Amino acid sequence: MFIKFIKYSIKEYLFAYFSIVFMVLYWNSAHTLPYEALRYPIIISVIVVVLIAANLVDSVIKFRREVAAEQQETAAGEVPEKARWDCSLGLTKKRMGTFSATLLYPVLLPLVGFLPLSVVYLFGVSFFLGIRNYKVMVLYSIVVTALLFAIFEIWLGISLPQGLLESLF
Amino acid sequence: MSEILQYVANGTAIVFSIHNLLLIVLGVVVGLVAGSIPGLNAGNTCAMMLPITLAFTVDGALVFIVSVYMAVQYGGSISAILINTPGASGAMATLLDGFPMCQQGKPAQALGISLGASTFGGLVATVVCIVVLQPISRYALNFRTVDIFLLALIGISVIIVISEKDPLKGGLAGAMGLLIAAIGAEPTYGSTRLTFGFFELYEGIPMVACMCGVFAFPAMIKLIGGKGISNMGAGIEVGFKGIIEGVKISLRYPIALIRSSLIGLFVGIIPGAGVNAAALMSYSQAQTWSKNRDNFGKGEPEGIIASEAANNAVAAGACVPALTIGIPGSNTAAVLLAALTLKGITPGPRIMQDYTNEVYSVFIALLVSTALMFVLGAIYTALASHIVKVDLSYMVPAVMLICIVGSYATRGLLFDAYLFIIFGVLGYLMVASGYQYAPLVLGIVMGPIAETNFAIAMNLSGGTYGIMFETAISRLIWIILALTLLGPTLMKRMKKHSGNKAA
Known part of the structure; x- marks a missing residue:
C-alpha cells in the first residue's frame, strides 16, 4: 500500500x-x-x-x-x-532524445552560432525521429534555417548569435 | 451627425488614395505574416515597422501602422490553432479551443471561424468607434486603476471556468501563474523579487518565452510517436473550402460575435487594460452564457469566436484614447503615438481638433484593412492550414526552433531562450502529472495587470480595500464578476428546475 x-x-x-x-x-x-x-x-x-x-x-x-x-x-x-x-512521465526514447537536443540547443547557440547549429539540430532531430531521406533532410534543414535567418536577421534586423562564424568573418 | 459624416468623407478621401491603399495592403501582409510567427506581437511588430514610416506622410504612417496592428491580431490565431503556440499574446484564449479543433481534423474550419470572428470584431468595433468616437473617449477617463484591477479579476476568473474538471489543480496552477508573474520589480517601489541577480528578470517574466515554452514545448513532445497534429490521419480538412465553411460557422453565432466585439471595444478603450484582458474576459463571458459551455476547451467554435472577435475589436478601441486624448490604450497604440511624434505632432487632446480628418482616416483605414485582412487572410490561411499534413518528424524540430528563435528575438537576449526551455520543462511536467497548463499561463499573463493596478489603487487609498466598491463602475464590474462565477451554476439549476417542472 x-x-x-x-x-x-x-x-x-x-x-x-x-x-x-x-x-x-x-x-x-x-x-x-x-x-x-x-x-x-x-x-x-x-x-x-x-x-x-x-x-x-x-x-x-x-x-x-x-x-x-x-x-x-x-x-x-x-x-x-x-x-x-503508472508514475512514468511518458518520456519514450524518441521524446527523450528530442527533449535533450532542444535543451542543448540554447546552451550551444552562443558557441556554435545560429546557422551551423540550426542545420545540425534540424537534421539531427528529424533523423532521430525516423526520417531517412537524406536529400530531403538536408534540403529541409537548410531551407528552414535560411528562412528563419531571412525573417529575423535580414527582415527584422535582429542579430542572431554567430558563434564560430564570428571569428571567421 | 452631419459633422461626423463630413469627417468620415474627408477621412475616406485620405485613405482611398493609391499610395495609402498600397500601404494598407503592405501593412496587412506584414501583419498576417508577423502575427503568425511566435515572438512577434502587435506591439513589437509595429515598433519594428516604425523606422519605415519615416518615409511616409502623416496619414500614410498612421494608415500603415493600424493596418499592421489589425492584421497581427488575426495572424496570432494561425499558429495558436495550428501548432498550439499563440503568435501574438492576444490569441492565448484562441488556442484553448482552436488547437483541439485542429486535432479533431478541422484546422481549416477553426482558422475560418477565427477569420470570420476577427473580421466581424474589427468591423463592428471600428464602426461603433466612428459613431461614438468623441463621447466614449471622454467616458474612458472615468476608469480608475482599481477598475482596471477588477477587470483583470474577470480575466483571471477564466482560470476557474477552464479548470472545471479539476478546479483544485487548475486553481493551484493559476495562482502559481499569478505568483510567478510577481517576479521582478515591484510596481510601486521598484524593489526586485526572485530575480537571482539576473537583470533580464527585472521587468518580469517575458511573455513570449513563457507562452512558447508552456504551450508549444509539451505539445510538440507529446506529438512525438503519434500520427500527426490531427488525430484524424488522412481525413484532415485543409484548404480554402474549410476556411469558407469556418467563416459560415462563425456567422451562426451572432450574439457571441456582437458581445465579444463590444467587450473588446470596451476593454480596448480603457487605457492599460490590454488585449489579453479583453480576449480572456470575452472568453469567460462566452462560456458563462453559452449553451455549449461543457464543450469549451474541447474545440468549441464559440470559444474561438469570443477570443478572436474581442482581440480584433481591441485594435479599434485602443486607437480611441490614443487619438482623442493622447493616452495609449495599449503598447501598439503607444507606437501609433510615436509615429505621430516622429512626424512632429504632439499627442494630446488637441489632436482631435487639429487633425480631425487624419483621426477619422485612421478608423476608415481600420475598416479597409479589416476587409483586406479577410481576403488576404483567407488566402494566407488556406496555405498555412496545410501545415498539419507535414510529417511530425519535420514539424517538431522546426516548431521548436521557431519558438527558441522567437523567444530570443523578442528582446535579443539568450536568457529568454533558456527561459523557454525552463517553461517548456515545467509545462511538460504539468501535462504529464495531469495539470492543465493554460491556467498557469493565464495567471502569468494577467498577473502584471492585476498587480500593478492593485498596488497603485492601494497606495491611493492608503491601504483601504473599500476603494474597490466606491464608484458605480466598480460596483458594476463586481456584479459582472459575480455573474461570471455564479452564472453557470445558477443557469444549470434553473434548467434543472424547469426540467423537473416539465416532467
Whole structure:
C-alpha cells in the first residue's frame, strides 16, 4: 500500500512540490520589502498555500478511491488496471532524445552560432525521429534555417548569435 | 451627425488614395505574416515597422501602422490553432479551443471561424468607434486603476471556468501563474523579487518565452510517436473550402460575435487594460452564457469566436484614447503615438481638433484593412492550414526552433531562450502529472495587470480595500464578476428546475 501511495503521489504531488519550492525561494528574496509592496504577493501566497493543502488532501481521497476500485476489480475477477499506478512521465526514447537536443540547443547557440547549429539540430532531430531521406533532410534543414535567418536577421534586423562564424568573418 | 459624416468623407478621401491603399495592403501582409510567427506581437511588430514610416506622410504612417496592428491580431490565431503556440499574446484564449479543433481534423474550419470572428470584431468595433468616437473617449477617463484591477479579476476568473474538471489543480496552477508573474520589480517601489541577480528578470517574466515554452514545448513532445497534429490521419480538412465553411460557422453565432466585439471595444478603450484582458474576459463571458459551455476547451467554435472577435475589436478601441486624448490604450497604440511624434505632432487632446480628418482616416483605414485582412487572410490561411499534413518528424524540430528563435528575438537576449526551455520543462511536467497548463499561463499573463493596478489603487487609498466598491463602475464590474462565477451554476439549476417542472 505504501509503495503504491508513493508511486501515485509522485505524479500527483509534482506540481505541488514545485509550488512549495518556488514559494520558499520567493519569500526568501522578498521578505525584506516593505509591507505595502508585499500586499499582493501575500494574498496570492495565501491562496497558493490553501490550494496546495487542498490538493494534497484531495489526492489522498483520490488514492483511497483508486485502491477501493482496484479491490472491487480484483473481487469481480477482473484484471486490475495497472495504469493508475503508472508514475512514468511518458518520456519514450524518441521524446527523450528530442527533449535533450532542444535543451542543448540554447546552451550551444552562443558557441556554435545560429546557422551551423540550426542545420545540425534540424537534421539531427528529424533523423532521430525516423526520417531517412537524406536529400530531403538536408534540403529541409537548410531551407528552414535560411528562412528563419531571412525573417529575423535580414527582415527584422535582429542579430542572431554567430558563434564560430564570428571569428571567421 | 452631419459633422461626423463630413469627417468620415474627408477621412475616406485620405485613405482611398493609391499610395495609402498600397500601404494598407503592405501593412496587412506584414501583419498576417508577423502575427503568425511566435515572438512577434502587435506591439513589437509595429515598433519594428516604425523606422519605415519615416518615409511616409502623416496619414500614410498612421494608415500603415493600424493596418499592421489589425492584421497581427488575426495572424496570432494561425499558429495558436495550428501548432498550439499563440503568435501574438492576444490569441492565448484562441488556442484553448482552436488547437483541439485542429486535432479533431478541422484546422481549416477553426482558422475560418477565427477569420470570420476577427473580421466581424474589427468591423463592428471600428464602426461603433466612428459613431461614438468623441463621447466614449471622454467616458474612458472615468476608469480608475482599481477598475482596471477588477477587470483583470474577470480575466483571471477564466482560470476557474477552464479548470472545471479539476478546479483544485487548475486553481493551484493559476495562482502559481499569478505568483510567478510577481517576479521582478515591484510596481510601486521598484524593489526586485526572485530575480537571482539576473537583470533580464527585472521587468518580469517575458511573455513570449513563457507562452512558447508552456504551450508549444509539451505539445510538440507529446506529438512525438503519434500520427500527426490531427488525430484524424488522412481525413484532415485543409484548404480554402474549410476556411469558407469556418467563416459560415462563425456567422451562426451572432450574439457571441456582437458581445465579444463590444467587450473588446470596451476593454480596448480603457487605457492599460490590454488585449489579453479583453480576449480572456470575452472568453469567460462566452462560456458563462453559452449553451455549449461543457464543450469549451474541447474545440468549441464559440470559444474561438469570443477570443478572436474581442482581440480584433481591441485594435479599434485602443486607437480611441490614443487619438482623442493622447493616452495609449495599449503598447501598439503607444507606437501609433510615436509615429505621430516622429512626424512632429504632439499627442494630446488637441489632436482631435487639429487633425480631425487624419483621426477619422485612421478608423476608415481600420475598416479597409479589416476587409483586406479577410481576403488576404483567407488566402494566407488556406496555405498555412496545410501545415498539419507535414510529417511530425519535420514539424517538431522546426516548431521548436521557431519558438527558441522567437523567444530570443523578442528582446535579443539568450536568457529568454533558456527561459523557454525552463517553461517548456515545467509545462511538460504539468501535462504529464495531469495539470492543465493554460491556467498557469493565464495567471502569468494577467498577473502584471492585476498587480500593478492593485498596488497603485492601494497606495491611493492608503491601504483601504473599500476603494474597490466606491464608484458605480466598480460596483458594476463586481456584479459582472459575480455573474461570471455564479452564472453557470445558477443557469444549470434553473434548467434543472424547469426540467423537473416539465416532467
